[in-house]
Amino acid sequence: xxxxxxxxxxxxxxxxxxxxxxxxxxxxxxxxxxxxxxxxxxxxxxxxxxxxxxxxxxxxxxxxxxxxxxxxxxxxxxxxxxxxxxxxxxxxxxxxxxxxxxxxxxxxxxxxxxxxxxxxxxxxxxxxxxxxxxxxxxxxxxxxxxxxxxxxxxxxxxxxxxxxxxxxxxxxxxxxxxxxxxxxxxxxxxxxxxxxxxxxxxxxxxxxxxxxxxxxxxxxxxxxxxxxxxxxxxxxxxxxxxxxxxxxxxxxxxxxxxxxxxxxxxxxxxxxxxxxxxxxxxxxxxxxxxxxxxxxxxxxxxxxxxxxxxxxxxxxxxxxxxxxxxxxxxxxxxxxxxxxxxxxxxxxxxxxxxxxxxxxxxxxxxxxxxxxxxxxxxxxxxxxxxxxxxxxxxxxxxxxxxxxxxxxxxxxxxxxxxxxxxxxxxxxxxxxxxxxxxxxxxxxxxxxxxxxxxxxxxxxxxxxxxxxxx
Ligand SMILES: Cc1ncc(COP(=O)(O)O)c(C=O)c1O
Numbered sequence: 001x002x003x004x005x006x007x008x009x010x011x012x013x014x015x016x017x018x019x020x021x022x023x024x025x026x027x028x029x030x031x032x033x034x035x036x037x038x039x040x041x042x043x044x045x046x047x048x049x050x051x052x053x054x055x056x057x058x059x060x061x062x063x064x065x066x067x068x069x070x071x072x073x074x075x076x077x078x079x080x081x082x083x084x085x086x087x088x089x090x091x092x093x094x095x096x097x098x099x100x101x102x103x104x105x106x107x108x109x110x111x112x113x114x115x116x117x118x119x120x121x122x123x124x125x126x127x128x129x130x131x132x133x134x135x136x137x138x139x140x141x142x143x144x145x146x147x148x149x150x151x152x153x154x155x156x157x158x159x160x161x162x163x164x165x166x167x168x169x170x171x172x173x174x175x176x177x178x179x180x181x182x183x184x185x186x187x188x189x190x191x192x193x194x195x196x197x198x199x200x201x202x203x204x205x206x207x208x209x210x211x212x213x214x215x216x217x218x219x220x221x222x223x224x225x226x227x228x229x230x231x232x233x234x235x236x237x238x239x240x241x242x243x244x245x246x247x248x249x250x251x252x253x254x255x256x257x258x259x260x261x262x263x264x265x266x267x268x269x270x271x272x273x274x275x276x277x278x279x280x281x282x283x284x285x286x287x288x289x290x291x292x293x294x295x296x297x298x299x300x301x302x303x304x305x306x307x308x309x310x311x312x313x314x315x316x317x318x319x320x321x322x323x324x325x326x327x328x329x330x331x332x333x334x335x336x337x338x339x340x341x342x343x344x345x346x347x348x349x350x351x352x353x354x355x356x357x358x359x360x361x362x363x364x365x366x367x368x369x370x371x372x373x374x375x376x377x378x379x380x381x382x383x384x385x386x387x388x389x390x391x392x393x394x395x396x397x398x399x400x401x402x403x404x405x406x407x408x409x410x411x412x413x414x415x416x417x418x419x420x421x422x423x424x425x426x427x428x429x430x431x432x433x434x435x436x437x438x439x440x441x442x443x444x445x446x447x448x449x450x451x452x453x454x455x456x457x458x459x460x461x462x463x464x465x466x467x468x469x470x
């Protein structure tokens with residue numbers, strides 16, 4: 001992670017809560033030096049897609065929390081559903097043979113929303129733990145078939161699957177890899193990122209797709225299909241930069257997995273629950289029936305933490321072939337009744353308010369408006385679909401050369417946006433946009449106009465600092 005470029009203290013610095021946070025709160029993806037210096041922007045209130053900080057300044061949150069506040073914040077109905085469940089049954093042991101109504105109802109609901117024979121649901125506390133639990137299921141599935149040697153996993157550079165030991169090892173974002181951390185290296189294999197913007201020179205999209213599929217097929221040959229357990233794949237790579245794989249890539253990688261008895265896991269932690277206008281995109285956008293879908297985030301629209309592993313009848317039947325087999329995985333809060341009640345209400349709201357229609361309509365407009373930024377000197381690419389978008393900033397549009405890391409270009413632009421009252425996510429050279437699914441066309445105009453101003457101001461700063469010619 002690069003050090004943020006901002007040099008001034010946060011606006012709400014000096015207040016007691018700001019100081020408490022700075023002194024005692026260690027954040028996800030924490031930079032010990034810059035955080036100690038600058039502290040955090042402390043939010044106080046959320047309504048719909050808007051946040052208000054402790055100084056009363058209002059922001060449009062174009063990140064949607066962290067791709068997760070799908071129905072928007074501050075809904076009374078959600079508060080009521082959560083409060084009712086707290087009073088009815090705040091907790092019951094989920095282990096082995098005890099359960100609760102919301103967990104049962106939600107698992108049935110998810111089985112109905114998921115494609116094909118994905119009828120079995122294991123609940124976790126978030127996306128990383130869903131991928132971890134899925135890995136355990138995969139190991140058990142192969143073991144139960146007498147194929148314990150299937151231990152290797154394929155995944156991609158630029159992927160993000162979370163931060164547990166396994167999930168961080170599966171992830172392929174170079175900037176997230178810390179030299180002091182250990183990663184599983186011997187059985188996890190990263191294939192080329194399906195990022196067409198960075199494809200080898202002179203290759204068209206179809207050629208790039210063939211190149212990626214050939215590479216995967218070669219890797220399978222090299223390791224031996226009999227040794228490969230699974231392929232973990234986000235349908236669009238999210239945190240790695242909203243990478244939309246070339247046409248046909250997702251389907252062809254799935255076909256390779258089918259052919260070679262490799263479990264295909266679709267990590268729909270970001271793409272699930274409407275960001276691309278569908279409950280899940282695997283089948284609806286890519287005509288794939290994965291063996292496993294993992295999801296989290298939009299499952300509760302972040303009102304409460306919850307993740308889920310949804311897996312197939314095929315796997316379930318194999319796991320049930322031995323009375324001595326126990327799936328010894330799970331957490332105290334697996335299938336937490338209050339979180340499951342929140343998810344059920346969230347799904348009801350997504351359906352009742354036809355929020356996916358808004359995603360399709362406003363999303364098309366969002367894409368078109370963002371593309372108007374391509375006339376700016378440092379905007380190299382606008383990619384993504386609908387409510388999952390990304391601005392790619394480059395030093396040279398011709399050569400696609402990035403700025404050097406110390407420029408911290410994404411952060412500079414995000415800081416200017418913040419001043420203008422819009423939160424966008426910096427990710428090295430990129431600015432990622434993943435707002436609440438309730439965003440309106442007026443909100444889009446506000447976000448795009450703010451981004452234009454922020455990018456222009458940043459360009460001016462870089463000229464002044466000598467990073468760009470005048
Ligand atoms: C695709 C994907 N998978 C998994 C995760 C991890 O989820 P969590 O942060 O809930 O553990 C994320 C988080 O951003 C994600 O984007």
